[in-house]
Amino acid sequence: MPELPEVEATRRSFVDQIVGAHIVSVRMGKPLRWPLGCSVESLVGRRVLGVRRRGKYLLLDLDQGLLLVHLGMSGSLGFFKAQPHPGAHDHCDVHTTQGVLRLHDPRRFGAVVYAAGEAAPAAQKLLGKLGPEPLEAGFDLARFHATLCQRRVPIKQVLLAGDAVVGVGNIYASEALFRAGIRPTVKASNLSRRRAEVLYQAVREVLTQAVEKGGSTLRNFSNANGEVGHFQMQANVYARAGQPCRVCGTLIRLIRQGQRSTFFCPHCQKS
DNA sequence: AAAAGCCCCTGGATGC
DNA sequence: TGCATCCAGGGGCTTT
Numbered sequence: 001m002p003e004l005p006e007v008e009a010t011r012r013s014f015v016d017q018i019v020g021a022h023i024v025s026v027r028m029g030k031p032l033r034w035p036l037g038c039s040v041e042s043l044v045g046r047r048v049l050g051v052r053r054r055g056k057y058l059l060l061d062l063d064q065g066l067l068l069v070h071l072g073m074s075g076s077l078g079f080f081k082a083q084p085h086p087g088a089h090d091h092c093d094v095h096t097t098q099g100v101l102r103l104h105d106p107r108r109f110g111a112v113v114y115a116a117g118e119a120a121p122a123a124q125k126l127l128g129k130l131g132p133e134p135l136e137a138g139f140d141l142a143r144f145h146a147t148l149c150q151r152r153v154p155i156k157q158v159l160l161a162g163d164a165v166v167g168v169g170n171i172y173a174s175e176a177l178f179r180a181g182i183r184p185t186v187k188a189s190n191l192s193r194r195r196a197e198v199l200y201q202a203v204r205e206v207l208t209q210a211v212e213k214g215g216s217t218l219r220n221f222s223n224a225n226g227e228v229g230h231f232q233m234q235a236n237v238y239a240r241a242g243q244p245c246r247v248c249g250t251l252i253r254l255i256r257q258g259q260r261s262t263f264f265c266p267h268c269q270k271s
Numbered sequence: 272a273a274a275a276g277c278c279c280c281t282g283g284a285t286g287c
Numbered sequence: 288t289g290c291a292t293c294c295a296g297g298g299g300c301t302t303t
Contacts (some may be wrong), residue, residue, distance in 0.1 A: 074282085089281090103281095105280095109297060150272085160298090170297090219282090
């Protein structure tokens with residue numbers, strides 16, 4: 001369940017260690033969600049110029065092309081100075097002159113994809129339809145509200161869809177709606193401009209706090225240095241069904257929306 | 272164009 | 288103790 005905060009925490013945990021490194025070799029394990037899109041040999045000798053994040057994707061900029069990394073829902077990256085023996089769920093090792101970047105992903109919903117450039121079809125297929133970044137200046141309230149107005153489905157599902165805003169997954173959608181005092185079942189197009197603004201701010205605040213806490217570690221997420229996140233300790237609703245709301249004491253409820261669980265407080269999120 | 276459902280995968284929890 | 292079943296869910300894809 002890596003969402004924006006977990007992906008950003010991961011990025012920060014290894015960017016300084018890998019920048020400037022040259023790729024020595026690449027080992028792929030079992031098939032991931034998508035094929036690499038190039039031969040491993042063709043990556044040898046390339047230099048890592050930087051690591052960026054777009055939504056839940058990490059972009060490793062190379063001196064020629066880039067690697068798109070997605071953690072899926074069970075993926076995590078590790079950066080090791082010495083080469084560790086690969087385990088059963090280590091499906092991609094990028095050996096560099098400064099260490100080994102490893103993707104560990106038991107469920108293999110993750111992916112490592114090569115693209116010749118950000119505008120290349122391989123990259124555009126994954127990045128082309130992504131909405132605005134919530135923590136950047138380009139996240140525009142008017143545009144956010146306009147997108148909500150077009151959607152007749154529950155607001156929770158719009159937050160997950162990735163066109164109004166990127167990086168919000170199942171945990172932070174529930175948390176942001178709690179913070180905004182909005183019931184997850186409300187039709188997105190029914191939200192007033194004022195309530196859209198409250199939600200817009202709530203999304204930014206929740207994600208910002210989560211990034212500061214290093215993300216959430218519910219099962220086994222850790223950043224590239226093996227450090228876990230701590231935001232789950234302050235989750236108000238996620239995974240708290242049947243427990244009292246931290247604000248009003250009402251029992252947190254669990255419902256299903258689009259085959260996913262949603263948590264909310266019936267009292268704090270009346271409509 | 273929007274919406275709903277499918278499907279990829281495996282570890283962990285639950286039930287008998 | 289063991290086996291079957293269910294659930295977790297990101298997100299592209301297909302179908303309605």
